[in-house]
Amino acid sequence: MNAIRILATQPWVERLGMALLHFLWEGTIIVAVYAAARKWAARTLGSNGRYILACAALAAMAVAPMMTWLLLPTPSPDSVAVTFTAPMSTARTEPARVISLWLAPDTDRALLAAFLSWVVACWLTGAAAFSLRLLGGWIFAERLRFTAVRPVSAEWQATFNRLKTRISVSRPVRLLVSGIAKAPAAIGCLRPIVLVPAGALAGLPAAQVEALLLHELAHIRRHDYLLNILQSVVEAIFFYHPGVWWISRHMRTERELCCDDIAVSTTGDALTYARALAELDLARFIQPSLMAANGGSVADRIARLLGQSSTACRVSSRSAIEPALILLGMGAWIVFAQTSVRPQFEVASIKPSVSQRIMNVRPLPGRLTADANLQILVQYAYGVEPFQVVGVPNSLASNRYQIDAKAGDTANRDQMFLMLQSLLEDRFQLKTHRDTKELPVFALVPNKGGLKLPAPKEGSCVDSAVDAPAEWTGAGRMTPPGQGQPTTGRCGSVVVYFETAGARMKGGKIAMPELVRALSKALGRTVIDQTGFTGLFDLQLDFVPDDATPSMPPPPPNSAMSDAAGVSIMQALQQQLGLRIQSTKGPVQVIVVDRAEAPSVN
Numbered sequence: 001m002n003a004i005r006i007l008a009t010q011p012w013v014e015r016l017g018m019a020l021l022h023f024l025w026e027g028t029i030i031v032a033v034y035a036a037a038r039k040w041a042a043r044t045l046g047s048n049g050r051y052i053l054a055c056a057a058l059a060a061m062a063v064a065p066m067m068t069w070l071l072l073p074t075p076s077p078d079s080v081a082v083t084f085t086a087p088m089s090t091a092r093t094e095p096a097r098v099i100s101l102w103l104a105p106d107t108d109r110a111l112l113a114a115f116l117s118w119v120v121a122c123w124l125t126g127a128a129a130f131s132l133r134l135l136g137g138w139i140f141a142e143r144l145r146f147t148a149v150r151p152v153s154a155e156w157q158a159t160f161n162r163l164k165t166r167i168s169v170s171r172p173v174r175l176l177v178s179g180i181a182k183a184p185a186a187i188g189c190l191r192p193i194v195l196v197p198a199g200a201l202a203g204l205p206a207a208q209v210e211a212l213l214l215h216e217l218a219h220i221r222r223h224d225y226l227l228n229i230l231q232s233v234v235e236a237i238f239f240y241h242p243g244v245w246w247i248s249r250h251m252r253t254e255r256e257l258c259c260d261d262i263a264v265s266t267t268g269d270a271l272t273y274a275r276a277l278a279e280l281d282l283a284r285f286i287q288p289s290l291m292a293a294n295g296g297s298v299a300d301r302i303a304r305l306l307g308q309s310s311t312a313c314r315v316s317s318r319s320a321i322e323p324a325l326i327l328l329g330m331g332a333w334i335v336f337a338q339t340s341v342r343p344q345f346e347v348a349s350i351k352p353s354v355s356q357r358i359m360n361v362r363p364l365p366g367r368l369t370a371d372a373n374l375q376i377l378v379q380y381a382y383g384v385e386p387f388q389v390v391g392v393p394n395s396l397a398s399n400r401y402q403i404d405a406k407a408g409d410t411a412n413r414d415q416m417f418l419m420l421q422s423l424l425e426d427r428f429q430l431k432t433h434r435d436t437k438e439l440p441v442f443a444l445v446p447n448k449g450g451l452k453l454p455a456p457k458e459g460s461c462v463d464s465a466v467d468a469p470a471e472w473t474g475a476g477r478m479t480p481p482g483q484g485q486p487t488t489g490r491c492g493s494v495v496v497y498f499e500t501a502g503a504r505m506k507g508g509k510i511a512m513p514e515l516v517r518a519l520s521k522a523l524g525r526t527v528i529d530q531t532g533f534t535g536l537f538d539l540q541l542d543f544v545p546d547d548a549t550p551s552m553p554p555p556p557p558n559s560a561m562s563d564a565a566g567v568s569i570m571q572a573l574q575q576q577l578g579l580r581i582q583s584t585k586g587p588v589q590v591i592v593v594d595r596a597e598a599p600s601v602n
Contacts (some may be wrong), residue, residue, distance in 0.1 A: 017116030019068045020123055023241060026064040030057060031243035038250075047261055051254035055227075057247045062234045123240065130236035138229070141187050144195060146529040147586060148179030150513045151492065152196070155412045160194075163210060166266055167217045175213070176513065179384060179526075179589045180436065186216040189226045191534075198383040198589065206415070207269070208276035214266050215273075218259035228252075253300070260301055274305040343415055344422045348405035350599050355400065363407075363416040370403040374428060374596060377401075381420040382432070382591050385520050391593035396428070401599065431595040441526040441586040444516060444579055446533075452578035453537035460538045461491035461508025494518035494539060502566045503552065505541040515539060522569060523581075524550045526588050531579065543572035 034057035038050065045053065152160070152175050160175040171192065178195040185195045194216045196209070204212075219225065231248055238244045264270045277298055345368070359372040361380040370377060374396040378389050405423065407416050424430040489495040494507035494514055505518055512529050520527045544566040545552040573579040 013120050014116050015069065015072050016123075017119040018072055019065050020119055020240075021116075022068045023065045023238065026068065027061055027238070027241045027243045030060050030064065031246065033057075034247060047254050047257035051251065051258055054247055054251040054254055058231065058234055058244070058251060061238060061241070061244055061247065065238070126239050127237055130239045134229075134232050134236050137232075143528075143586075144178060144181055144185070145176075145187060145193055148526055148528070148589065149176040149195070150517050151175075151511055152177055153413045154492070156414060159206075159210065160213060163213055163217060167214055167221060167262065169217050169221050171220065173217070173220055177383060179388065180587055184212045184216050186219040186225060189223070189229075192220045192225065194220070204276060205272075207267075207272050211263050211267050211269070211273040212276050214263040215259045218262035219255075221262075222255075222258070224255055224259075228255075256301060257304065260305065264305065270305045274302050277302055277305075343411070343419050344426075345405040345407055345419045348403065348423055348427075349602055350427055351402045351601055353400040353402040355402075359400065361420075363413045366409050366411070367407055368403070368405045368416045368420065371400060373397055373400050374424075374430075377403075377420065377424060378430070378432070378591060378593065381417050381424055383417065384589070384591055385517070385526070387520075387524050387526070388588065388590045389593070390590050393593075393596055396596055396598065399598075427599040429595060429597040430593065432591050432593055434589060435592050436587050436589050438585055439526070439588040441528055441584055441588065442519070442523060443528045443530045443582040443584050444512075444519065445530045445582055447574050447578045447580045450578050451531065451533060452576065453533065453535075454539075456509040456536050456538050461489055461493075463491050496522065499542070502542055502544040505539060505543075507539040509536050510539055511536055519569075519581075522549050522552055526586065527581075528584070528586060539577075541569070541572050541576055543567055543569040545569070 034053065038045075038053060041049070041053070151157070157175060160173075164170075164173060174191075174193040176193055176195055177198055179198045181195040181197050183197065187193050187195065194213065196213075231251060235244060235248055260273070264273055267273065353371050355371055357371070359376050361370040361372055361376060362368065370380075372380075373392075375386065375389055375392045378384075378392065379386055382389075403423070405419070407419055411419070489507055491509045492507075492511070492514060494505055494510055494517070496503060496505050496518065498504070505522070507514065507518075512531055512533050516527045516529045546568050548568050548570050567575065570581055573581060
């Protein structure tokens with residue numbers, strides 16, 4: 001109550017309260033005009049025209065209260081304070097000012113001041129709550145840029161660059177694989193990125209993924225992320241008017257339809273794009289509201305792509321048409337998506353392995369080979385780290401299997417891992433689901449002395465995957481010193497191996513997400529990149545495994561490394577790279593194994 005009395009003494013409170021109240025009828029008029037214009041031009045305006053109309057209406061909603069504020073007279077501070085604190089029976093010393101609302105001119109000014117104070121207090125509380133919600137969404141979106149992300153394969157990066165050219169996006173845009181994002185998303189205004197879920201590139205046909213990437217690139221070309229932030233600010237400030245939310249919902253719906261149109265016009269295949277939307281929807285890849293690509297019923301969008309008139313449908317009762325659209329979306333998935341058979345190996349051999357060498361999974365031209373347990377096979381098939389796979393039966397985690405599978409000459413790396421998923425489901429009877437848990441993580445930050453990342457040098461890596469050595473998968477004993485340790489790894493990748501004095505982490509022309517991925521394996525915990533470094537660099541990190549690297553395999557027996565005196569990985573990061581590890585908590589996406597059996601051997 002004291003806060004209300006304090007507000008009542010402020011000269012701006014009455015003026016703001018009146019502007020907020022006037023906006024109730026002003027906004028209603030704007031909504032009525034917008035609804036009439038939308039209905040009148042429904043058949044002539046396309047999705048882009050309807051989107052512009054909705055933007056204009058929401059802009060009018062934002063401008064109207066500000067104009068009202070400017071037109072309202074400024075009350076005297078002394079008059080406001082006295083009339084509120086004086087008893088209600090106190091005689092007036094000046095005529096009451098006429099208020100252009102439903103209040104009569106002779107209404108007691110103390111009651112008016114108290115009422116407006118409550119209006120402003122409630123508005124401030126609501127606006128603060130919605131602003132915090134908006135800020136939290138923005139922080140979450142920014143964290144997605146650096147949390148559990150890694151670069152895509154060279155093949156997908158080349159495809160992404162080609163799609164940028166086709167859709168006329170000249171701005172630099174990064175394509176990253178995210179272990180947290182549930183659906184493809186475009187994030188950022190000045191430095192935009194496109195995130196794809198960890199299993200999306202291997203879980204959907206290439207044509208469908210390309211259509212989804214074109215949709216996200218369309219958001220970037222149209223600057224939708226910035227417009228969505230401005231739209232959310234209007235929602236937070238004028239949260240109390242239902243018309244704001246109604247128009248804003250139309251904006252988000254039409255924004256998605258505009259990008260759908262761009263994606264379909266670029267690919268020329270509406271059916272493929274509809275199938276991609278249906279698969280994502282039924283897989284419950286829900287898009288967070290803070291992303292640029294959000295809004296509109298997926299069933300509505302699928303219906304529109306299949307030739308149904310969603311505008312005509314919305315004229316009918318919403319409660320009657322929504323179930324029909326949902327059923328239509330499910331029917332589209334049943335009819336079309338089920339015809340898209342997950343790719344499989346032409347022939348595959350699985351045998352028990354007694355090898356003591358490093359576990360590995362290697363996609364090669366035309367074939368995939370592996371010598372690993374089920375934990376490692378699931379890790380590679382679904383594009384996650386070892387600590388992100390939980391629930392593997394102990395018997396299958398302790399047994400190793402040799403796999404030699406023929407994939408065909410045209411199969412790329414992502415398609416092979418999709419084939420590996422099919423193989424595991426067929427031969428191991430594997431059943432999994434994804435989950436997100438709040439777990440301890442590490443944050444990688446610059447050290448006090450600054451970064452010490454060497455610039456890339458020619459010859460520090462090779463471009464061919466065939467010539468690159470097998471990578472340590474995060475389990476099993478590493479190669480002893482002097483026995484096949486790599487000298488030159490694949491460009492953009494980090495390899496870990498033993499030297500006589502300790503372990504070495506090495507890579508050429510790598511990006512920070514790749515170092516984060518390698519550190520996550522070594523430390524057995526998700527590492528979040530908070531360095532802000534976006535360039536490429538050469539890596540050589542020498543250290544001795546200890547308790548800080550619980551997932552690092554033990555040194556070879558009777559090796560010189562057992563008695564080696566060297567720095568830990570934490571000290572090596574600070575001294576050699578100018579980086580530092582901090583403990584924190586964050587969301588970690590995991591693959592939960594619901595069922596698995598010993599495979600049929602051939």
